[in-house]
Structure formats: structure tokens, C-alpha cells
Amino acid sequence: MNLETDSxxxxxxxxxxxxxxxxQLSGADSSEVAEHLKACGACSAALEEARASVRLLALAxxxxxxxxxxxxxxxxxxxxxxxxxxxxxxxQPFVSLAWRFAATATLGLVLLVTYGVFxxxxxxxxxxxxxxxxxxxxxxxxxxxxRVPANRDDVLIMxxxxxxxxx
Amino acid sequence: xSVPLTRRARAEEDxxxxxxxxxxxxxxxxxxxxxxxxRVFSLVGGxxxxxxxxxxxxxxxxxxxxxxxxxxxQRSAFSTWLYKISVNECWDYLRKKKxxxxxxxxxxxxxxxxxxxxxxxxxxPPESPIDRAEARDLLERILEKLPEQDRQLLLLKEVEGFSVxxxxxxxxxxxxxxxxxxxxxxxxxxxxYRKRIALxxxxxxxxxxxxxxxxxxSGNG
Numbered sequence: 001m002n003l004e005t006d007s008x009x010x011x012x013x014x015x016x017x018x019x020x021x022x023x024q025l026s027g028a029d030s031s032e033v034a035e036h037l038k039a040c041g042a043c044s045a046a047l048e049e050a051r052a053s054v055r056l057l058a059l060a061x062x063x064x065x066x067x068x069x070x071x072x073x074x075x076x077x078x079x080x081x082x083x084x085x086x087x088x089x090x091x092q093p094f095v096s097l098a099w100r101f102a103a104t105a106t107l108g109l110v111l112l113v114t115y116g117v118f119x120x121x122x123x124x125x126x127x128x129x130x131x132x133x134x135x136x137x138x139x140x141x142x143x144x145x146x147r148v149p150a151n152r153d154d155v156l157i158m159x160x161x162x163x164x165x166x167x
Numbered sequence: 168x169s170v171p172l173t174r175r176a177r178a179e180e181d182x183x184x185x186x187x188x189x190x191x192x193x194x195x196x197x198x199x200x201x202x203x204x205x206r207v208f209s210l211v212g213g214x215x216x217x218x219x220x221x222x223x224x225x226x227x228x229x230x231x232x233x234x235x236x237x238x239x240x241q242r243s244a245f246s247t248w249l250y251k252i253s254v255n256e257c258w259d260y261l262r263k264k265k266x267x268x269x270x271x272x273x274x275x276x277x278x279x280x281x282x283x284x285x286x287x288x289x290x291x292p293p294e295s296p297i298d299r300a301e302a303r304d305l306l307e308r309i310l311e312k313l314p315e316q317d318r319q320l321l322l323l324k325e326v327e328g329f330s331v332x333x334x335x336x337x338x339x340x341x342x343x344x345x346x347x348x349x350x351x352x353x354x355x356x357x358x359x360y361r362k363r364i365a366l367x368x369x370x371x372x373x374x375x376x377x378x379x380x381x382x383x384x385s386g387n388g
Contacts, residue, residue: 007354015346018331046354053353056287056360057325059302060310063212063221070222071200074229075193081230 009046021050181245209327214257228253250337317352
């Protein structure tokens with residue numbers, strides 16, 4: 001069964017009409033298609049449109065010529081790319097070592113900074129309760145203005161200390 | 168007088184050049200470039216339709232071919248292998264660049280419409296180089312609207328001169344499928360062309376009707 005298709009031609013004839021259009025059919029096949037075209041208006045119309053498409057497309061411009069120097073340019077580009085990849089390969093161990101060193105150093109720095117920040121936060125957050133040791137230290141090395149003398153000797157010592165301080 | 172080489176002889180010479188290039192002979196590869204550059208340009212041009220990109224993409228194709236040459240086992244012809252690389256490279260390029268259809272701001276004038284229609288229907292070539300450039304410009308507008316596959320097949324076959332057999336090999340399609348697709352693509356471009364011409368004509372007619380109305384009104388007023 002020859003169903004009509006997108007091109008409007010019979011489905012069994014589309015490929016042969018393409019060959020017929022470009023003169024690719026042998027004598028017998030060509031005559032057979034020509035006979036069919038006489039009887040089939042749809043295929044004749046589709047072939048006419050295909051012929052018009054050839055005329056329309058003949059207006060299109062062909063791609064530009066590569067020019068005489070193109071092969072040379074390609075070879076220069078190939079050599080440049082090869083050189084670059086060879087150089088990259090030569091320096092690769094050093095580059096990767098440098099990257100590893102840089103990464104380790106950065107990590108170390110980050111850890112140090114983090115530790116410093118946390119430590120200072122902890123120190124600020126801790127309550128300022130005097131320890132036993134600091135109380136003792138104040139007894140021996142600092143002068144307490146609110147100290148109450150326990151006896152006469154204490155009064156003399158405090159007066160002597162005051163005199164020493166004012167001198 | 169030099170006799171053009173047959174396809175088989177050329178393929179045999181290619182085979183020898185490939186063997187030499189695979190062993191590091193750079194001049195042999197340069198000779199392969201020289202032998203195939205025109206066809207690669209045609210193929211790339213037929214697919215991309217952007218003249219400014221053709222040379223860059225063609226260079227990239229030969230670079231890829233050089234890098235992969237050691238893996239090429241010569242089971243197919245060098246040309247087929249190279250053209251397949253070319254097609255893939257073009258499609259990659261189109262995908263990466265997300266090339267959009269060109270947008271034309273002006274539409275066809277009446278004169279342009281009748282000129283193009285005359286060329287297509289009466290089998291008359293454009294008279295002057297200026298006409299030809301104009302007609303090409305109009306054709307490009309129509310081509311831009313076609314589906315990608317139709318456009319590529321039509322251009323590669325009709326403009327760049329690839330045979331149906333070559334297209335089947337390059338695009339990994341059955342020969343019969345290529346013929347059917349080509350024939351349908353022809354119908355589609357002509358359908359689009361006729362609609363475009365009709366649209367341009369109706370635009371011209373309504374413009375004229377508008378002008379007539381304006382002159383009638385101004386005449387009465």
C-alpha cells in the first residue's frame with residue numbers, strides 16, 4: 001500500500017524519487033518511476049517541489065576555503081599544545097607537592113587560629129572567683145587598706161609600712 | 168596532464184600516511200590535513216553555518232584527530248573516521264555555545280519576494296552579484312527556521328556536495344533512511360518557503376491597502 005507521507009509522495013517511492021532527482025537510477029528503475037509519475041499526481045507534485053528545492057538551495061553559499069596556510073597553522077597548534085602538555089607533565093610532581101604543602105600549611109594555620117579564638121573565649125567566660133593561692137599571695141605581697149589590726153604590734157607594723165610607702 | 172586519483176587509490180594513500188603518522192611522522196599528518204581540510208571545512212560549514220567559527224572548529228577537529236590517531240585501527244576509511252570526529256565536534260560546539268537562530272529585524276520587501284520567487288519558480292539564476300547576495304540572505308532566513316536535521320542534510324547534500332553514501336556513513340544511518348529524510352526535508356523547506364512568500368505578499372498587500380485608504384481619506388478631507 002502506498003501511503004502518502006510528509007513529502008506528499010507515496011511512501012514506497014520517496015527514496016526512489018530522491019535517486020530519480022539526482023539521476024542515480026538505472027535505466028529500468030528510472031522508467032518504472034517515470035511510469036509511476038505519469039499516474040500519480042501526488043508523487044509528481046512532490047518531485048516538482050524537490051526540484052524547486054534544488055534551485056532554492058543553489059543560492060546558498062559554500063563554506064569558505066581553508067586557504068593555503070591552514071595545514072601549517074594546524075601543525076603549529078598541535079606542536080604548541082603538545083609542548084604545553086609536556087611541560088605540564090614535567091612540572092606536575094613539583095606542582096602537586098607545592099599544592100600539598102600549601103594545603104597542609106593552611107590547615108595548620110586554621111587550627112591554630114581556631115584554638116586561639118576558643119581559648120580566649122573560655123578565659124573571658126570563666127567567673128573571677130579568687131582562689132586560695134591568690135588570697136595567700138595578697139596577704140603576703142599586697143597592702144590591704146581595709147585590714148583591721150588584731151593587736152598593738154599589728155598597729156605598729158601598719159604605721160611603719162605606711163611611713164615606708166610615703167617616703 | 169594529472170589524472171584525478173580514484174577514491175580507492177586515495178584511500179590507500181591515506182592508509183599509508185596514517186601508518187606513518189601513527190609512528191610519529193608529523194609531515195605525514197600534515198599531508199593528511201592538506202588532503203582533507205576542504206571536506207572538513209565543508210562539513211563544519213554545512214552544520215554550523217557560521218563562517219567565523221568554521222576555521223576554529225576545523226583546527227580543533229584536526230587536533231583531536233592527531234591526539235586519537237594512535238587508537239585508530241584503520242578498519243574504516245580515514246576520511247569516514249575524520250568526518251565522524253567532525254560531526255561530533257560540531258554538535259558539541261553547538262551544545263556548548265547554545266547557538267541561537269539569527270534574528271532578522273527587517274522582513275522581505277515586495278521586490279525581494281518577487282525576485283526570490285522568480286529564481287525558484289522560473290529556474291532563472293540571479294542576474295547580478297548584488298541580487299545573488301540578497302537571495303542568499305533570504306535563503307538563510309528560511310534555513311534558520313528549519314529543523315536542525317533537515318537543514319544539515321540539505322546543506323551537506325546540495326551545497327557542500329556530500330553524496331548520500333557519505334552522509335549515511337558520517338551520520339551512522341542507513342542509505343535508504345538518508346534518501347527518505349532528504350526527500351522529506353526538501354518538501355519541508357519548500358513548504359516553509361511558500362508560507363514565507365505568502366506571508367510577505369499579504370504583508371505587502373495590507374500595507375498597500377492601508378496606503379490607499381490613507382490617500383482616499385486625505386483626498387476626501
